[in-house]
Amino acid sequence: MNKQQLIDQIHQKQSFLCVGLDVDLEKIPQHLLRKEDPIFAFNKAIIDATHQYTVAYKPNIAFYEAYGLKGWQALERTINYLNEQYPEVFTIADAKRGDIGNTSTRYAKAFFNDLAFDSITVAPYMGSDSVEPFLEFKNKFTILLALTSNKGGLDFQSFENTQHQQLYQKVLLESLQWKNSEQLMYVVGATRPEYFKEIRKIVPNHFLLVPGVGAQGGDLQGVCKYGLTKDVGLLINSSRGIIYASTESDFAEAAAFKAKVLQQEMASILAQL
Amino acid sequence: MNKQQLIDQIHQKQSFLCVGLDVDLEKIPQHLLRKEDPIFAFNKAIIDATHQYTVAYKPNIAFYEAYGLKGWQALERTINYLNEQYPEVFTIADAKRGDIGNTSTRYAKAFFNDLAFDSITVAPYMGSDSVEPFLEFKNKFTILLALTSNKGGLDFQSFENTQHQQLYQKVLLESLQWKNSEQLMYVVGATRPEYFKEIRKIVPNHFLLVPGVGAQGGDLQGVCKYGLTKDVGLLINSSRGIIYASTESDFAEAAAFKAKVLQQEMASILAQL
Numbered sequence: 001m002n003k004q005q006l007i008d009q010i011h012q013k014q015s016f017l018c019v020g021l022d023v024d025l026e027k028i029p030q031h032l033l034r035k036e037d038p039i040f041a042f043n044k045a046i047i048d049a050t051h052q053y054t055v056a057y058k059p060n061i062a063f064y065e066a067y068g069l070k071g072w073q074a075l076e077r078t079i080n081y082l083n084e085q086y087p088e089v090f091t092i093a094d095a096k097r098g099d100i101g102n103t104s105t106r107y108a109k110a111f112f113n114d115l116a117f118d119s120i121t122v123a124p125y126m127g128s129d130s131v132e133p134f135l136e137f138k139n140k141f142t143i144l145l146a147l148t149s150n151k152g153g154l155d156f157q158s159f160e161n162t163q164h165q166q167l168y169q170k171v172l173l174e175s176l177q178w179k180n181s182e183q184l185m186y187v188v189g190a191t192r193p194e195y196f197k198e199i200r201k202i203v204p205n206h207f208l209l210v211p212g213v214g215a216q217g218g219d220l221q222g223v224c225k226y227g228l229t230k231d232v233g234l235l236i237n238s239s240r241g242i243i244y245a246s247t248e249s250d251f252a253e254a255a256a257f258k259a260k261v262l263q264q265e266m267a268s269i270l271a272q273l
Numbered sequence: 274m275n276k277q278q279l280i281d282q283i284h285q286k287q288s289f290l291c292v293g294l295d296v297d298l299e300k301i302p303q304h305l306l307r308k309e310d311p312i313f314a315f316n317k318a319i320i321d322a323t324h325q326y327t328v329a330y331k332p333n334i335a336f337y338e339a340y341g342l343k344g345w346q347a348l349e350r351t352i353n354y355l356n357e358q359y360p361e362v363f364t365i366a367d368a369k370r371g372d373i374g375n376t377s378t379r380y381a382k383a384f385f386n387d388l389a390f391d392s393i394t395v396a397p398y399m400g401s402d403s404v405e406p407f408l409e410f411k412n413k414f415t416i417l418l419a420l421t422s423n424k425g426g427l428d429f430q431s432f433e434n435t436q437h438q439q440l441y442q443k444v445l446l447e448s449l450q451w452k453n454s455e456q457l458m459y460v461v462g463a464t465r466p467e468y469f470k471e472i473r474k475i476v477p478n479h480f481l482l483v484p485g486v487g488a489q490g491g492d493l494q495g496v497c498k499y500g501l502t503k504d505v506g507l508l509i510n511s512s513r514g515i516i517y518a519s520t521e522s523d524f525a526e527a528a529a530f531k532a533k534v535l536q537q538e539m540a541s542i543l544a545q546l
Binding site for chain 1: 295333335336338339345346349369372373374377379380383387399400401402403404418422424426427428430433434435440443444447
């Protein structure tokens, strides 16, 4: 998928919502556990119910790896289902990978070619040659961790140099120099809306993937105030707040309702653009 | 495994060698491709041939993920084989994971409980609550990326604050404050031997996992000069230099020979302790 196709989908659905598929067998409706592949059954129901309000899906790979071979199988089924049934949707492998060059190429092939995700999240700590192998794949996006939404996010990301430049700013600035940097997006947590103004000075046009709305307490309006661009430029992720809206047999309808509420809030924000 | 068992093994084998099991189907002897599970067949032969010279094995998870379900199956077989046949050996899942708290717990369970690795490599960018979930597992070790051996390693790791403290130093210092920090080890690349003196001032006793000897050009003597502790405190990794020593039918013997050369160099270094 290219950037324009993502933007077109956003305008068409009047949504920039991303749903995080972080499937925990202890939290899904218990009747699904009798299915042959409960994780996929859950994902399929959630996707079918929410896709009209949603432009992106983001399985966090940890939740699949935790179930070993069965987890990988469910991940394969989920991404295949998305690519076959809803090819307009943007898919994100939330993997937070990053390794030395030849090894990053392995991860890139696994997620971009074999699993056919549109994008992957990558950690910047190991520097340029750990990220550039991902950027070599055309029409694929690499979503670099910049400023994360978790409590410890500022432990290192706010580390500041003599020019009052913080590490997350250095990561943003430096990454713009990398080859194919137009295929970068960035993770910026919704729990830190005050940072978006500063971030947009450095990356005025790149898409930002924004986790932390909902269960983590982030604020959609606050994020949009400084984060929105003329091309929207935001993907707002909600995981638990949507997929676990109900643990009963109405879980898919409840998820759709939660997604719709967010979509409508987004539509009204887009109307003011 | 606890730290003393690792130290005992080092003294017994007179070796602090770690062999990286980074299996690439294009590089292994082609006759193995006819086997039902070529990756495991290769690993088994390498392990059987090198274990007397080797205290640790480190599969880089990217190489297994790249082969999808078959890769995971080969990884499971490899770690099970190690744990059953050579329980004295220290095992490292080179995964470079790291995510928000509840997600890191997923990764920790997958690698420590289900796959039963002794340790895992973890990236520090997301801070304390992305690493502490790994440290909750008793007799398991979390190997934090500090100063990596790749070309781009210094892009961010040498980022310096007003007190001339670099990011990798901040990571070392800060991590010592985390709960169960005695279960930390650190990745420090052999390509930067001049840094070991500084690093030992901050972490005088923790084990360092040192990649980059061999194919990446790192220098064993240089690393040992400043890196060794009274408990040895080093695991020196070699991957390609050992496992691809030959691509013919003698590959296991060739790997054993390369491992033995390194082990003997290590034995002579240990004799001077």
